[in-house]
Amino acid sequence: MNALSCPLCRLPLTLNTQGVACERGHQFDRAKEGYFNLLPVQYKHSLQPGDAKQQLDARRQFLQAGFFAPLKSQLQKLLPDTAKNLLDIGCGEGYFTNSFAEALPEAHIYGVDIAKPGVRLAAKAAGAKGLGGHLTYAVASSFDLPLADGSIDVITRIYAPSKDAELCRVMGTAGLLVIVAPGEQHLLGLRRRIYREVRPHQQTPVPEGFRLADEQRVTADLVIEQPAMRAALLAMTPFVWRINQQLKADLIDNLFEDRLDFSILIYNKI
Template sequence: MSLICPLCHLSLSAEKNSWRCAQGHQFDRAREGYVNLLPVQHKGSREPGDSAEMMQARRAFLAAGHYQPLRDGVAELLAARVSTPQPQLLDIGCGEGYYTDAMATALQPLHGQVYGLDVAKIAVRLAAKRYPQVLFCVASSQRLPFADASLDAVVRIYAPCNEAELQRVIKPGGWLLTVTPGPHHLQQFKALIYREVKLHEPESKCYAGFTQVEQQSLGYPMTLNSADATTLLQMTPFAWRASEDVWQQLRAATSFECDADFTLTLWQRD
Protein backbone atom coordinates (compact mmCIF):
# COMPACT_ATOMS: atom_id res chain seq x y z
CA MET A 1 0.00 0.00 0.00
CA SER A 2 1.34 3.44 -0.95
CA LEU A 3 -0.38 5.55 1.72
CA ILE A 4 1.66 6.80 4.66
CA CYS A 5 0.73 8.46 7.93
CA PRO A 6 0.77 12.27 7.64
CA LEU A 7 2.03 12.54 11.23
CA CYS A 8 4.93 10.06 11.45
CA HIS A 9 5.27 9.01 7.77
CA LEU A 10 5.05 5.27 8.49
CA SER A 11 3.02 3.03 6.20
CA LEU A 12 -0.73 2.92 6.68
CA SER A 13 -2.56 -0.40 6.72
CA ALA A 14 -6.24 -0.68 5.88
CA GLU A 15 -8.47 -2.18 8.53
CA LYS A 16 -12.24 -2.60 8.40
CA ASN A 17 -13.21 1.03 8.84
CA SER A 18 -9.91 2.82 9.32
CA TRP A 19 -6.26 3.18 8.37
CA ARG A 20 -3.56 2.66 11.01
CA CYS A 21 0.22 2.98 11.24
CA ALA A 22 2.66 1.15 13.51
CA GLN A 23 2.75 4.16 15.87
CA GLY A 24 -0.97 3.77 16.49
CA HIS A 25 -2.19 6.81 14.58
CA GLN A 26 -5.64 6.02 13.22
CA PHE A 27 -7.63 7.66 10.42
CA ASP A 28 -11.23 6.55 10.07
CA ARG A 29 -12.80 5.79 6.74
CA ALA A 30 -15.75 8.10 6.10
CA ARG A 31 -19.18 6.70 5.26
CA GLU A 32 -18.62 7.67 1.60
CA GLY A 33 -15.35 5.67 1.54
CA TYR A 34 -12.67 8.38 1.60
CA VAL A 35 -10.03 8.96 4.30
CA ASN A 36 -9.04 12.32 5.78
CA LEU A 37 -5.24 12.59 5.94
CA LEU A 38 -5.09 16.35 6.52
CA PRO A 39 -4.06 17.07 10.13
CA VAL A 40 -5.57 20.22 11.56
CA GLN A 41 -2.14 21.86 11.83
CA HIS A 42 -1.71 21.51 8.04
CA LYS A 43 -5.12 22.90 7.02
CA GLY A 44 -4.23 26.60 6.85
CA SER A 45 -7.91 27.57 7.15
CA ARG A 46 -11.07 26.17 8.66
CA GLU A 47 -12.38 24.71 5.39
CA PRO A 48 -9.67 24.92 2.70
CA GLY A 49 -10.58 24.55 -0.96
CA ASP A 50 -13.75 25.30 -2.89
CA SER A 51 -17.16 25.69 -1.26
CA ALA A 52 -20.01 23.19 -1.57
CA GLU A 53 -21.88 25.59 -3.86
CA MET A 54 -18.89 25.95 -6.16
CA MET A 55 -18.33 22.20 -6.30
CA GLN A 56 -21.95 21.53 -7.24
CA ALA A 57 -21.77 24.15 -9.99
CA ARG A 58 -18.51 22.67 -11.28
CA ARG A 59 -20.00 19.19 -11.28
CA ALA A 60 -22.97 20.40 -13.34
CA PHE A 61 -20.65 22.13 -15.84
CA LEU A 62 -18.47 19.04 -16.27
CA ALA A 63 -21.50 16.75 -16.54
CA ALA A 64 -22.65 18.83 -19.52
CA GLY A 65 -19.60 17.49 -21.39
CA HIS A 66 -17.80 20.73 -22.20
CA TYR A 67 -14.46 19.30 -21.03
CA GLN A 68 -15.09 15.75 -22.24
CA PRO A 69 -12.33 15.97 -24.90
CA LEU A 70 -9.79 16.82 -22.19
CA ARG A 71 -11.04 13.98 -19.99
CA ASP A 72 -10.68 11.53 -22.88
CA GLY A 73 -7.28 12.90 -23.89
CA VAL A 74 -5.83 12.49 -20.41
CA ALA A 75 -7.16 8.94 -20.08
CA GLU A 76 -5.87 7.90 -23.51
CA LEU A 77 -2.40 9.33 -22.89
CA LEU A 78 -2.11 7.48 -19.59
CA ALA A 79 -3.36 4.22 -21.07
CA ALA A 80 -0.74 4.47 -23.83
CA ARG A 81 2.16 5.04 -21.42
CA VAL A 82 1.38 3.26 -18.13
CA SER A 83 1.90 -0.45 -18.72
CA THR A 84 3.28 -1.93 -15.48
CA PRO A 85 1.00 -4.46 -13.77
CA GLN A 86 -1.01 -3.12 -10.83
CA PRO A 87 0.10 0.50 -11.28
CA GLN A 88 -0.37 3.10 -8.56
CA LEU A 89 -1.59 6.46 -9.91
CA LEU A 90 -2.42 9.75 -8.18
CA ASP A 91 -4.61 12.60 -9.39
CA ILE A 92 -3.52 15.76 -7.53
CA GLY A 93 -6.28 18.32 -7.00
CA CYS A 94 -8.90 15.82 -8.11
CA GLY A 95 -11.89 17.98 -7.22
CA GLU A 96 -15.11 16.02 -7.51
CA GLY A 97 -13.41 13.20 -9.43
CA TYR A 98 -14.52 13.84 -13.01
CA TYR A 99 -11.07 13.19 -14.51
CA THR A 100 -9.97 10.71 -11.84
CA ASP A 101 -12.76 8.29 -12.73
CA ALA A 102 -11.71 8.31 -16.39
CA MET A 103 -8.12 7.52 -15.37
CA ALA A 104 -9.29 4.59 -13.27
CA THR A 105 -11.41 3.24 -16.11
CA ALA A 106 -8.52 3.54 -18.59
CA LEU A 107 -6.14 1.61 -16.29
CA GLN A 108 -8.68 -0.95 -15.12
CA PRO A 109 -7.22 -3.78 -17.26
CA LEU A 110 -3.94 -3.46 -15.32
CA HIS A 111 -5.72 -3.99 -11.96
CA GLY A 112 -3.98 -1.09 -10.27
CA GLN A 113 -5.07 1.53 -7.77
CA VAL A 114 -5.96 5.10 -8.61
CA TYR A 115 -5.97 7.72 -5.86
CA GLY A 116 -7.63 11.11 -5.88
CA LEU A 117 -6.32 13.84 -3.58
CA ASP A 118 -7.79 17.24 -2.77
CA VAL A 119 -7.60 19.67 0.12
CA ALA A 120 -11.36 20.37 -0.06
CA LYS A 121 -13.32 17.86 2.01
CA ILE A 122 -16.60 18.61 0.22
CA ALA A 123 -14.99 17.80 -3.13
CA VAL A 124 -13.58 14.50 -1.89
CA ARG A 125 -16.89 13.56 -0.29
CA LEU A 126 -18.73 14.10 -3.57
CA ALA A 127 -16.07 12.19 -5.51
CA ALA A 128 -15.97 9.17 -3.20
CA LYS A 129 -19.73 8.84 -3.18
CA ARG A 130 -19.96 8.71 -6.98
CA TYR A 131 -16.72 6.90 -7.95
CA PRO A 132 -16.09 3.93 -5.62
CA GLN A 133 -13.35 2.44 -7.83
CA VAL A 134 -11.04 5.31 -6.79
CA LEU A 135 -9.54 5.72 -3.31
CA PHE A 136 -9.97 9.39 -2.42
CA CYS A 137 -8.24 11.23 0.39
CA VAL A 138 -8.35 14.70 1.88
CA ALA A 139 -4.73 15.86 1.96
CA SER A 140 -2.38 18.65 0.97
CA SER A 141 -0.48 18.56 -2.31
CA GLN A 142 2.39 20.19 -0.41
CA ARG A 143 2.76 17.09 1.82
CA LEU A 144 1.71 14.06 -0.18
CA PRO A 145 0.71 11.11 2.06
CA PHE A 146 2.48 8.58 -0.15
CA ALA A 147 5.65 6.55 0.36
CA ASP A 148 8.88 7.33 -1.46
CA ALA A 149 9.00 6.01 -5.05
CA SER A 150 5.61 4.36 -4.67
CA LEU A 151 3.64 5.85 -7.58
CA ASP A 152 3.83 4.87 -11.23
CA ALA A 153 2.17 8.08 -12.41
CA VAL A 154 0.92 11.41 -11.10
CA VAL A 155 -1.52 13.67 -12.94
CA ARG A 156 -1.64 17.41 -12.30
CA ILE A 157 -4.51 19.26 -13.99
CA TYR A 158 -4.02 22.93 -13.08
CA ALA A 159 -3.42 21.92 -9.46
CA PRO A 160 -0.74 23.49 -7.25
CA CYS A 161 1.97 21.10 -6.14
CA ASN A 162 5.29 20.75 -4.37
CA GLU A 163 7.85 19.74 -6.98
CA ALA A 164 10.12 18.12 -4.39
CA GLU A 165 7.19 15.93 -3.41
CA LEU A 166 6.69 14.84 -7.02
CA GLN A 167 10.34 13.81 -7.18
CA ARG A 168 9.95 11.90 -3.95
CA VAL A 169 6.80 9.87 -4.67
CA ILE A 170 7.17 8.98 -8.38
CA LYS A 171 9.14 5.83 -9.17
CA PRO A 172 12.22 6.00 -11.42
CA GLY A 173 10.84 5.64 -14.94
CA GLY A 174 7.39 6.72 -13.75
CA TRP A 175 5.26 9.41 -15.34
CA LEU A 176 4.10 12.95 -14.58
CA LEU A 177 1.29 14.32 -16.73
CA THR A 178 0.51 18.04 -16.48
CA VAL A 179 -2.37 19.97 -18.04
CA THR A 180 -1.97 23.73 -18.46
CA PRO A 181 -3.87 26.40 -20.43
CA GLY A 182 -3.03 26.61 -24.12
CA PRO A 183 -2.43 30.02 -25.75
CA HIS A 184 -6.08 30.65 -26.70
CA HIS A 185 -7.79 29.14 -23.66
CA LEU A 186 -10.96 31.10 -22.80
CA GLN A 187 -9.73 34.17 -24.65
CA GLN A 188 -13.32 35.38 -25.07
CA PHE A 189 -13.59 35.78 -21.29
CA LYS A 190 -10.42 37.83 -21.32
CA ALA A 191 -11.94 40.08 -23.99
CA LEU A 192 -14.84 40.87 -21.63
CA ILE A 193 -12.53 41.78 -18.75
CA TYR A 194 -9.29 43.24 -20.10
CA ARG A 195 -8.64 46.09 -22.53
CA GLU A 196 -5.88 44.08 -24.17
CA VAL A 197 -6.15 40.31 -24.62
CA LYS A 198 -2.84 38.57 -24.05
CA LEU A 199 -2.45 34.94 -25.03
CA HIS A 200 -1.28 32.42 -22.45
CA GLU A 201 2.44 31.82 -22.56
CA PRO A 202 3.43 28.38 -23.94
CA GLU A 203 4.23 25.74 -21.35
CA SER A 204 7.98 26.00 -20.79
CA LYS A 205 8.34 24.75 -17.23
CA CYS A 206 10.99 22.19 -16.36
CA TYR A 207 10.69 19.70 -13.51
CA ALA A 208 13.97 18.79 -11.84
CA GLY A 209 14.55 15.06 -12.03
CA PHE A 210 12.20 14.60 -15.01
CA THR A 211 12.61 14.54 -18.79
CA GLN A 212 9.89 15.85 -21.08
CA VAL A 213 8.95 13.14 -23.57
CA GLU A 214 5.74 14.35 -25.20
CA GLN A 215 3.53 17.42 -25.55
CA GLN A 216 0.09 17.70 -27.12
CA SER A 217 -2.19 20.64 -27.88
CA LEU A 218 -5.93 20.17 -27.53
CA GLY A 219 -8.20 22.97 -28.69
CA TYR A 220 -11.86 23.18 -29.69
CA PRO A 221 -14.77 25.69 -29.65
CA MET A 222 -17.51 25.59 -27.02
CA THR A 223 -21.05 26.96 -27.11
CA LEU A 224 -22.28 27.61 -23.56
CA ASN A 225 -25.65 28.60 -22.17
CA SER A 226 -25.77 31.44 -19.65
CA ALA A 227 -25.60 29.14 -16.60
CA ASP A 228 -22.58 27.24 -17.89
CA ALA A 229 -20.83 30.43 -18.96
CA THR A 230 -21.14 31.99 -15.50
CA THR A 231 -20.08 28.72 -13.85
CA LEU A 232 -17.02 28.45 -16.08
CA LEU A 233 -16.02 32.02 -15.28
CA GLN A 234 -16.33 31.18 -11.57
CA MET A 235 -13.94 28.27 -12.14
CA THR A 236 -11.20 30.58 -13.47
CA PRO A 237 -8.88 33.19 -11.94
CA PHE A 238 -10.61 35.73 -14.22
CA ALA A 239 -13.59 35.72 -11.83
CA TRP A 240 -11.76 38.04 -9.43
CA ARG A 241 -11.34 40.64 -12.19
CA ALA A 242 -14.84 40.44 -13.71
CA SER A 243 -17.09 43.44 -13.09
CA GLU A 244 -20.76 43.17 -12.22
CA ASP A 245 -21.54 44.23 -15.80
CA VAL A 246 -19.65 41.19 -17.10
CA TRP A 247 -21.58 38.85 -14.82
CA GLN A 248 -24.88 40.42 -15.89
CA GLN A 249 -23.92 40.13 -19.56
CA LEU A 250 -23.21 36.42 -19.18
CA ARG A 251 -26.41 35.79 -17.21
CA ALA A 252 -28.45 37.50 -19.92
CA ALA A 253 -26.79 35.75 -22.87
CA THR A 254 -28.71 33.03 -24.68
CA SER A 255 -25.38 31.54 -25.72
CA PHE A 256 -21.70 32.30 -25.31
CA GLU A 257 -18.99 31.14 -27.72
CA CYS A 258 -15.51 30.54 -26.34
CA ASP A 259 -12.44 28.43 -27.00
CA ALA A 260 -11.05 25.62 -24.91
CA ASP A 261 -7.31 25.22 -25.40
CA PHE A 262 -5.13 22.90 -23.33
CA THR A 263 -1.51 21.78 -23.33
CA LEU A 264 -0.86 18.21 -22.15
CA THR A 265 2.78 17.58 -21.26
CA LEU A 266 4.20 14.19 -20.31
CA TRP A 267 7.36 13.86 -18.22
CA GLN A 268 9.30 10.75 -17.23
CA ARG A 269 11.13 10.39 -13.92
CA ASP A 270 14.89 10.05 -14.43
Protein backbone atom coordinates in the same frame (compact mmCIF):
# COMPACT_ATOMS: atom_id res chain seq x y z
CA MET B 1 -4.01 0.88 -1.08
CA ASN B 2 -0.40 -0.22 -0.56
CA ALA B 3 0.94 3.27 -1.39
CA LEU B 4 -0.67 5.20 1.49
CA SER B 5 1.59 6.41 4.29
CA CYS B 6 0.87 8.14 7.57
CA PRO B 7 1.01 11.95 7.25
CA LEU B 8 2.37 12.16 10.82
CA CYS B 9 5.17 9.58 10.85
CA ARG B 10 5.45 8.27 7.25
CA LEU B 11 4.88 4.64 8.26
CA PRO B 12 2.61 2.56 5.97
CA LEU B 13 -1.14 2.76 6.49
CA THR B 14 -3.18 -0.43 6.55
CA LEU B 15 -6.92 -0.98 6.51
CA ASN B 16 -8.92 -1.76 9.62
CA THR B 17 -12.62 -1.77 10.47
CA GLN B 18 -12.77 2.01 10.96
CA GLY B 19 -10.39 3.22 8.28
CA VAL B 20 -6.61 3.12 8.11
CA ALA B 21 -3.88 3.19 10.75
CA CYS B 22 -0.10 2.92 11.08
CA GLU B 23 1.95 0.81 13.51
CA ARG B 24 2.31 3.77 15.88
CA GLY B 25 -1.46 3.92 16.33
CA HIS B 26 -2.25 6.98 14.24
CA GLN B 27 -5.83 6.29 13.12
CA PHE B 28 -7.66 7.92 10.21
CA ASP B 29 -11.31 6.98 9.92
CA ARG B 30 -13.07 6.44 6.62
CA ALA B 31 -15.81 9.03 5.99
CA LYS B 32 -19.28 7.78 5.08
CA GLU B 33 -18.64 8.83 1.46
CA GLY B 34 -15.55 6.60 1.42
CA TYR B 35 -12.63 9.04 1.60
CA PHE B 36 -9.92 9.56 4.23
CA ASN B 37 -8.87 12.83 5.82
CA LEU B 38 -5.05 12.71 5.78
CA LEU B 39 -4.55 16.43 6.38
CA PRO B 40 -3.74 16.86 10.09
CA VAL B 41 -5.20 20.01 11.57
CA GLN B 42 -1.75 21.36 12.43
CA TYR B 43 -0.88 21.30 8.70
CA LYS B 44 -3.90 23.37 7.66
CA HIS B 45 -3.25 27.03 6.90
CA SER B 46 -6.93 28.04 6.96
CA LEU B 47 -10.23 26.75 8.31
CA GLN B 48 -11.44 25.60 4.88
CA PRO B 49 -8.42 25.31 2.56
CA GLY B 50 -8.77 24.87 -1.18
CA ASP B 51 -11.62 25.71 -3.53
CA ALA B 52 -14.96 26.73 -2.04
CA LYS B 53 -17.93 24.35 -2.25
CA GLN B 54 -19.84 26.71 -4.57
CA GLN B 55 -16.93 26.69 -7.00
CA LEU B 56 -16.61 22.91 -6.82
CA ASP B 57 -20.36 22.40 -7.36
CA ALA B 58 -20.20 24.63 -10.44
CA ARG B 59 -17.18 22.75 -11.76
CA ARG B 60 -18.94 19.44 -11.30
CA GLN B 61 -22.05 20.69 -13.11
CA PHE B 62 -20.02 22.04 -16.03
CA LEU B 63 -17.67 19.08 -16.43
CA GLN B 64 -20.44 16.50 -16.13
CA ALA B 65 -22.15 18.23 -19.06
CA GLY B 66 -19.21 17.08 -21.21
CA PHE B 67 -17.63 20.36 -22.26
CA PHE B 68 -14.12 19.12 -21.37
CA ALA B 69 -14.66 15.65 -22.86
CA PRO B 70 -11.95 16.13 -25.54
CA LEU B 71 -9.36 16.67 -22.81
CA LYS B 72 -10.61 13.72 -20.79
CA SER B 73 -10.44 11.40 -23.81
CA GLN B 74 -6.90 12.44 -24.70
CA LEU B 75 -5.67 11.97 -21.16
CA GLN B 76 -7.22 8.49 -20.98
CA LYS B 77 -5.33 7.54 -24.16
CA LEU B 78 -2.02 8.65 -22.64
CA LEU B 79 -2.24 6.39 -19.59
CA PRO B 80 -0.02 3.28 -19.87
CA ASP B 81 -1.83 -0.03 -19.40
CA THR B 82 1.06 -1.25 -17.25
CA ALA B 83 0.48 1.37 -14.53
CA LYS B 84 -0.17 -0.11 -11.09
CA ASN B 85 -0.59 3.09 -9.07
CA LEU B 86 -1.76 6.46 -10.41
CA LEU B 87 -1.91 9.67 -8.40
CA ASP B 88 -4.15 12.57 -9.44
CA ILE B 89 -3.04 15.77 -7.69
CA GLY B 90 -5.75 18.38 -7.13
CA CYS B 91 -8.52 15.93 -7.97
CA GLY B 92 -11.31 18.37 -7.11
CA GLU B 93 -14.74 16.86 -7.54
CA GLY B 94 -13.26 13.80 -9.31
CA TYR B 95 -14.34 14.18 -12.94
CA PHE B 96 -10.93 13.35 -14.38
CA THR B 97 -9.85 11.04 -11.54
CA ASN B 98 -12.88 8.80 -11.97
CA SER B 99 -12.24 8.68 -15.72
CA PHE B 100 -8.69 7.46 -15.03
CA ALA B 101 -10.11 4.67 -12.87
CA GLU B 102 -12.40 3.70 -15.75
CA ALA B 103 -9.47 3.68 -18.20
CA LEU B 104 -7.17 1.65 -15.90
CA PRO B 105 -9.35 -1.01 -14.24
CA GLU B 106 -6.29 -3.01 -13.11
CA ALA B 107 -4.52 -0.07 -11.46
CA HIS B 108 -5.12 1.60 -8.11
CA ILE B 109 -6.01 5.26 -8.44
CA TYR B 110 -5.30 7.85 -5.71
CA GLY B 111 -7.02 11.23 -5.81
CA VAL B 112 -5.86 13.93 -3.39
CA ASP B 113 -7.04 17.48 -2.85
CA ILE B 114 -6.76 19.96 0.00
CA ALA B 115 -10.45 20.92 -0.36
CA LYS B 116 -12.62 18.53 1.65
CA PRO B 117 -15.89 19.44 -0.18
CA GLY B 118 -14.31 18.41 -3.48
CA VAL B 119 -12.98 15.10 -2.16
CA ARG B 120 -16.38 14.38 -0.64
CA LEU B 121 -18.07 14.92 -4.03
CA ALA B 122 -15.44 12.81 -5.80
CA ALA B 123 -15.71 9.87 -3.43
CA LYS B 124 -19.49 9.92 -3.56
CA ALA B 125 -19.44 9.89 -7.38
CA ALA B 126 -16.91 7.05 -7.43
CA GLY B 127 -19.09 4.98 -5.12
CA ALA B 128 -22.12 5.56 -7.33
CA LYS B 129 -20.13 4.32 -10.34
CA GLY B 130 -18.80 1.28 -8.50
CA LEU B 131 -15.19 2.43 -8.71
CA GLY B 132 -14.46 2.35 -4.99
CA GLY B 133 -12.65 -0.99 -5.14
CA HIS B 134 -9.58 0.43 -6.86
CA LEU B 135 -9.90 4.15 -6.19
CA THR B 136 -8.87 5.92 -2.99
CA TYR B 137 -9.67 9.56 -2.26
CA ALA B 138 -7.97 11.54 0.47
CA VAL B 139 -7.98 15.10 1.77
CA ALA B 140 -4.26 15.88 1.67
CA SER B 141 -1.72 18.50 0.68
CA SER B 142 0.13 18.13 -2.62
CA PHE B 143 3.14 19.67 -0.84
CA ASP B 144 3.25 16.83 1.71
CA LEU B 145 1.78 13.77 0.05
CA PRO B 146 0.69 10.85 2.28
CA LEU B 147 2.27 8.32 -0.07
CA ALA B 148 5.27 6.04 0.14
CA ASP B 149 8.57 6.78 -1.59
CA GLY B 150 8.69 5.50 -5.18
CA SER B 151 5.17 4.05 -4.98
CA ILE B 152 3.53 5.83 -7.94
CA ASP B 153 3.83 4.95 -11.66
CA VAL B 154 1.82 7.86 -13.11
CA ILE B 155 1.12 11.31 -11.67
CA THR B 156 -1.45 13.61 -13.25
CA ARG B 157 -1.71 17.28 -12.36
CA ILE B 158 -4.51 19.30 -13.96
CA TYR B 159 -4.50 23.01 -13.08
CA ALA B 160 -3.09 22.26 -9.64
CA PRO B 161 0.01 23.26 -7.67
CA SER B 162 2.62 20.80 -6.47
CA LYS B 163 6.12 20.59 -5.01
CA ASP B 164 8.86 19.23 -7.25
CA ALA B 165 10.60 17.39 -4.42
CA GLU B 166 7.37 15.58 -3.51
CA LEU B 167 6.73 14.59 -7.12
CA CYS B 168 10.21 13.06 -7.26
CA ARG B 169 9.87 11.36 -3.89
CA VAL B 170 6.66 9.45 -4.62
CA MET B 171 7.38 8.76 -8.30
CA GLY B 172 8.82 5.40 -9.29
CA THR B 173 12.01 5.11 -11.35
CA ALA B 174 10.27 4.78 -14.72
CA GLY B 175 7.32 6.96 -13.78
CA LEU B 176 5.31 9.29 -15.99
CA LEU B 177 4.28 12.82 -15.01
CA VAL B 178 1.40 14.44 -16.95
CA ILE B 179 0.68 18.14 -16.40
CA VAL B 180 -2.22 20.01 -17.99
CA ALA B 181 -1.99 23.79 -18.33
CA PRO B 182 -4.07 26.36 -20.25
CA GLY B 183 -2.98 27.05 -23.82
CA GLU B 184 -2.65 30.49 -25.39
CA GLN B 185 -6.14 30.48 -26.90
CA HIS B 186 -7.93 29.05 -23.87
CA LEU B 187 -11.09 31.10 -23.22
CA LEU B 188 -9.40 34.01 -24.99
CA GLY B 189 -12.72 35.61 -25.94
CA LEU B 190 -13.87 35.62 -22.32
CA ARG B 191 -10.56 36.96 -21.09
CA ARG B 192 -10.72 39.80 -23.61
CA ARG B 193 -14.10 40.83 -22.27
CA ILE B 194 -12.88 40.84 -18.67
CA TYR B 195 -9.36 42.25 -18.82
CA ARG B 196 -8.25 45.53 -20.32
CA GLU B 197 -4.96 43.85 -21.23
CA VAL B 198 -4.90 40.09 -21.84
CA ARG B 199 -1.61 38.66 -20.68
CA PRO B 200 -0.35 35.33 -22.04
CA HIS B 201 -0.42 32.34 -19.70
CA GLN B 202 2.88 31.71 -18.00
CA GLN B 203 4.87 28.80 -19.35
CA THR B 204 4.92 25.73 -17.14
CA PRO B 205 8.47 25.23 -15.84
CA VAL B 206 10.00 21.76 -16.10
CA PRO B 207 9.76 20.22 -12.62
CA GLU B 208 13.14 19.59 -11.03
CA GLY B 209 14.13 15.95 -11.41
CA PHE B 210 12.16 15.46 -14.64
CA ARG B 211 12.73 15.94 -18.37
CA LEU B 212 10.14 16.86 -20.98
CA ALA B 213 9.36 13.85 -23.17
CA ASP B 214 6.39 15.11 -25.20
CA GLU B 215 3.95 17.98 -25.52
CA GLN B 216 0.44 17.71 -26.92
CA ARG B 217 -2.34 20.18 -27.51
CA VAL B 218 -6.10 19.70 -27.27
CA THR B 219 -8.33 22.35 -28.80
CA ALA B 220 -12.07 22.53 -29.40
CA ASP B 221 -14.79 25.07 -30.01
CA LEU B 222 -16.83 25.89 -26.92
CA VAL B 223 -20.48 26.75 -27.49
CA ILE B 224 -22.68 27.03 -24.40
CA GLU B 225 -26.37 27.37 -25.13
CA GLN B 226 -27.84 26.90 -21.65
CA PRO B 227 -27.77 29.90 -19.27
CA ALA B 228 -27.21 27.57 -16.30
CA MET B 229 -24.06 26.18 -17.92
CA ARG B 230 -22.79 29.67 -18.71
CA ALA B 231 -23.28 30.59 -15.06
CA ALA B 232 -21.47 27.40 -14.00
CA LEU B 233 -18.46 28.24 -16.20
CA LEU B 234 -18.13 31.65 -14.62
CA ALA B 235 -18.56 30.29 -11.10
CA MET B 236 -15.89 27.58 -11.51
CA THR B 237 -13.17 29.99 -12.65
CA PRO B 238 -11.30 32.85 -10.93
CA PHE B 239 -12.88 35.14 -13.53
CA VAL B 240 -16.04 35.42 -11.46
CA TRP B 241 -14.25 37.67 -8.96
CA ARG B 242 -13.28 40.15 -11.68
CA ILE B 243 -16.62 40.50 -13.45
CA ASN B 244 -19.03 43.31 -12.63
CA GLN B 245 -22.70 42.43 -12.32
CA GLN B 246 -23.65 43.93 -15.68
CA LEU B 247 -21.05 41.91 -17.60
CA LYS B 248 -21.90 38.78 -15.62
CA ALA B 249 -25.59 39.11 -16.50
CA ASP B 250 -24.73 39.70 -20.16
CA LEU B 251 -22.51 36.61 -20.31
CA ILE B 252 -25.16 34.44 -18.69
CA ASP B 253 -28.09 35.76 -20.74
CA ASN B 254 -26.53 35.45 -24.20
CA LEU B 255 -25.13 32.61 -26.29
CA PHE B 256 -21.52 31.96 -25.32
CA GLU B 257 -18.95 31.02 -27.95
CA ASP B 258 -15.23 30.65 -27.30
CA ARG B 259 -12.30 28.27 -27.65
CA LEU B 260 -10.83 25.55 -25.43
CA ASP B 261 -7.06 25.18 -25.60
CA PHE B 262 -5.14 22.80 -23.33
CA SER B 263 -1.43 22.06 -23.22
CA ILE B 264 -0.53 18.54 -22.08
CA LEU B 265 3.08 18.24 -20.92
CA ILE B 266 4.52 14.75 -20.46
CA TYR B 267 7.65 14.19 -18.38
CA ASN B 268 9.92 11.31 -17.48
CA LYS B 269 11.79 11.09 -14.22
CA ILE B 270 15.52 11.67 -14.62
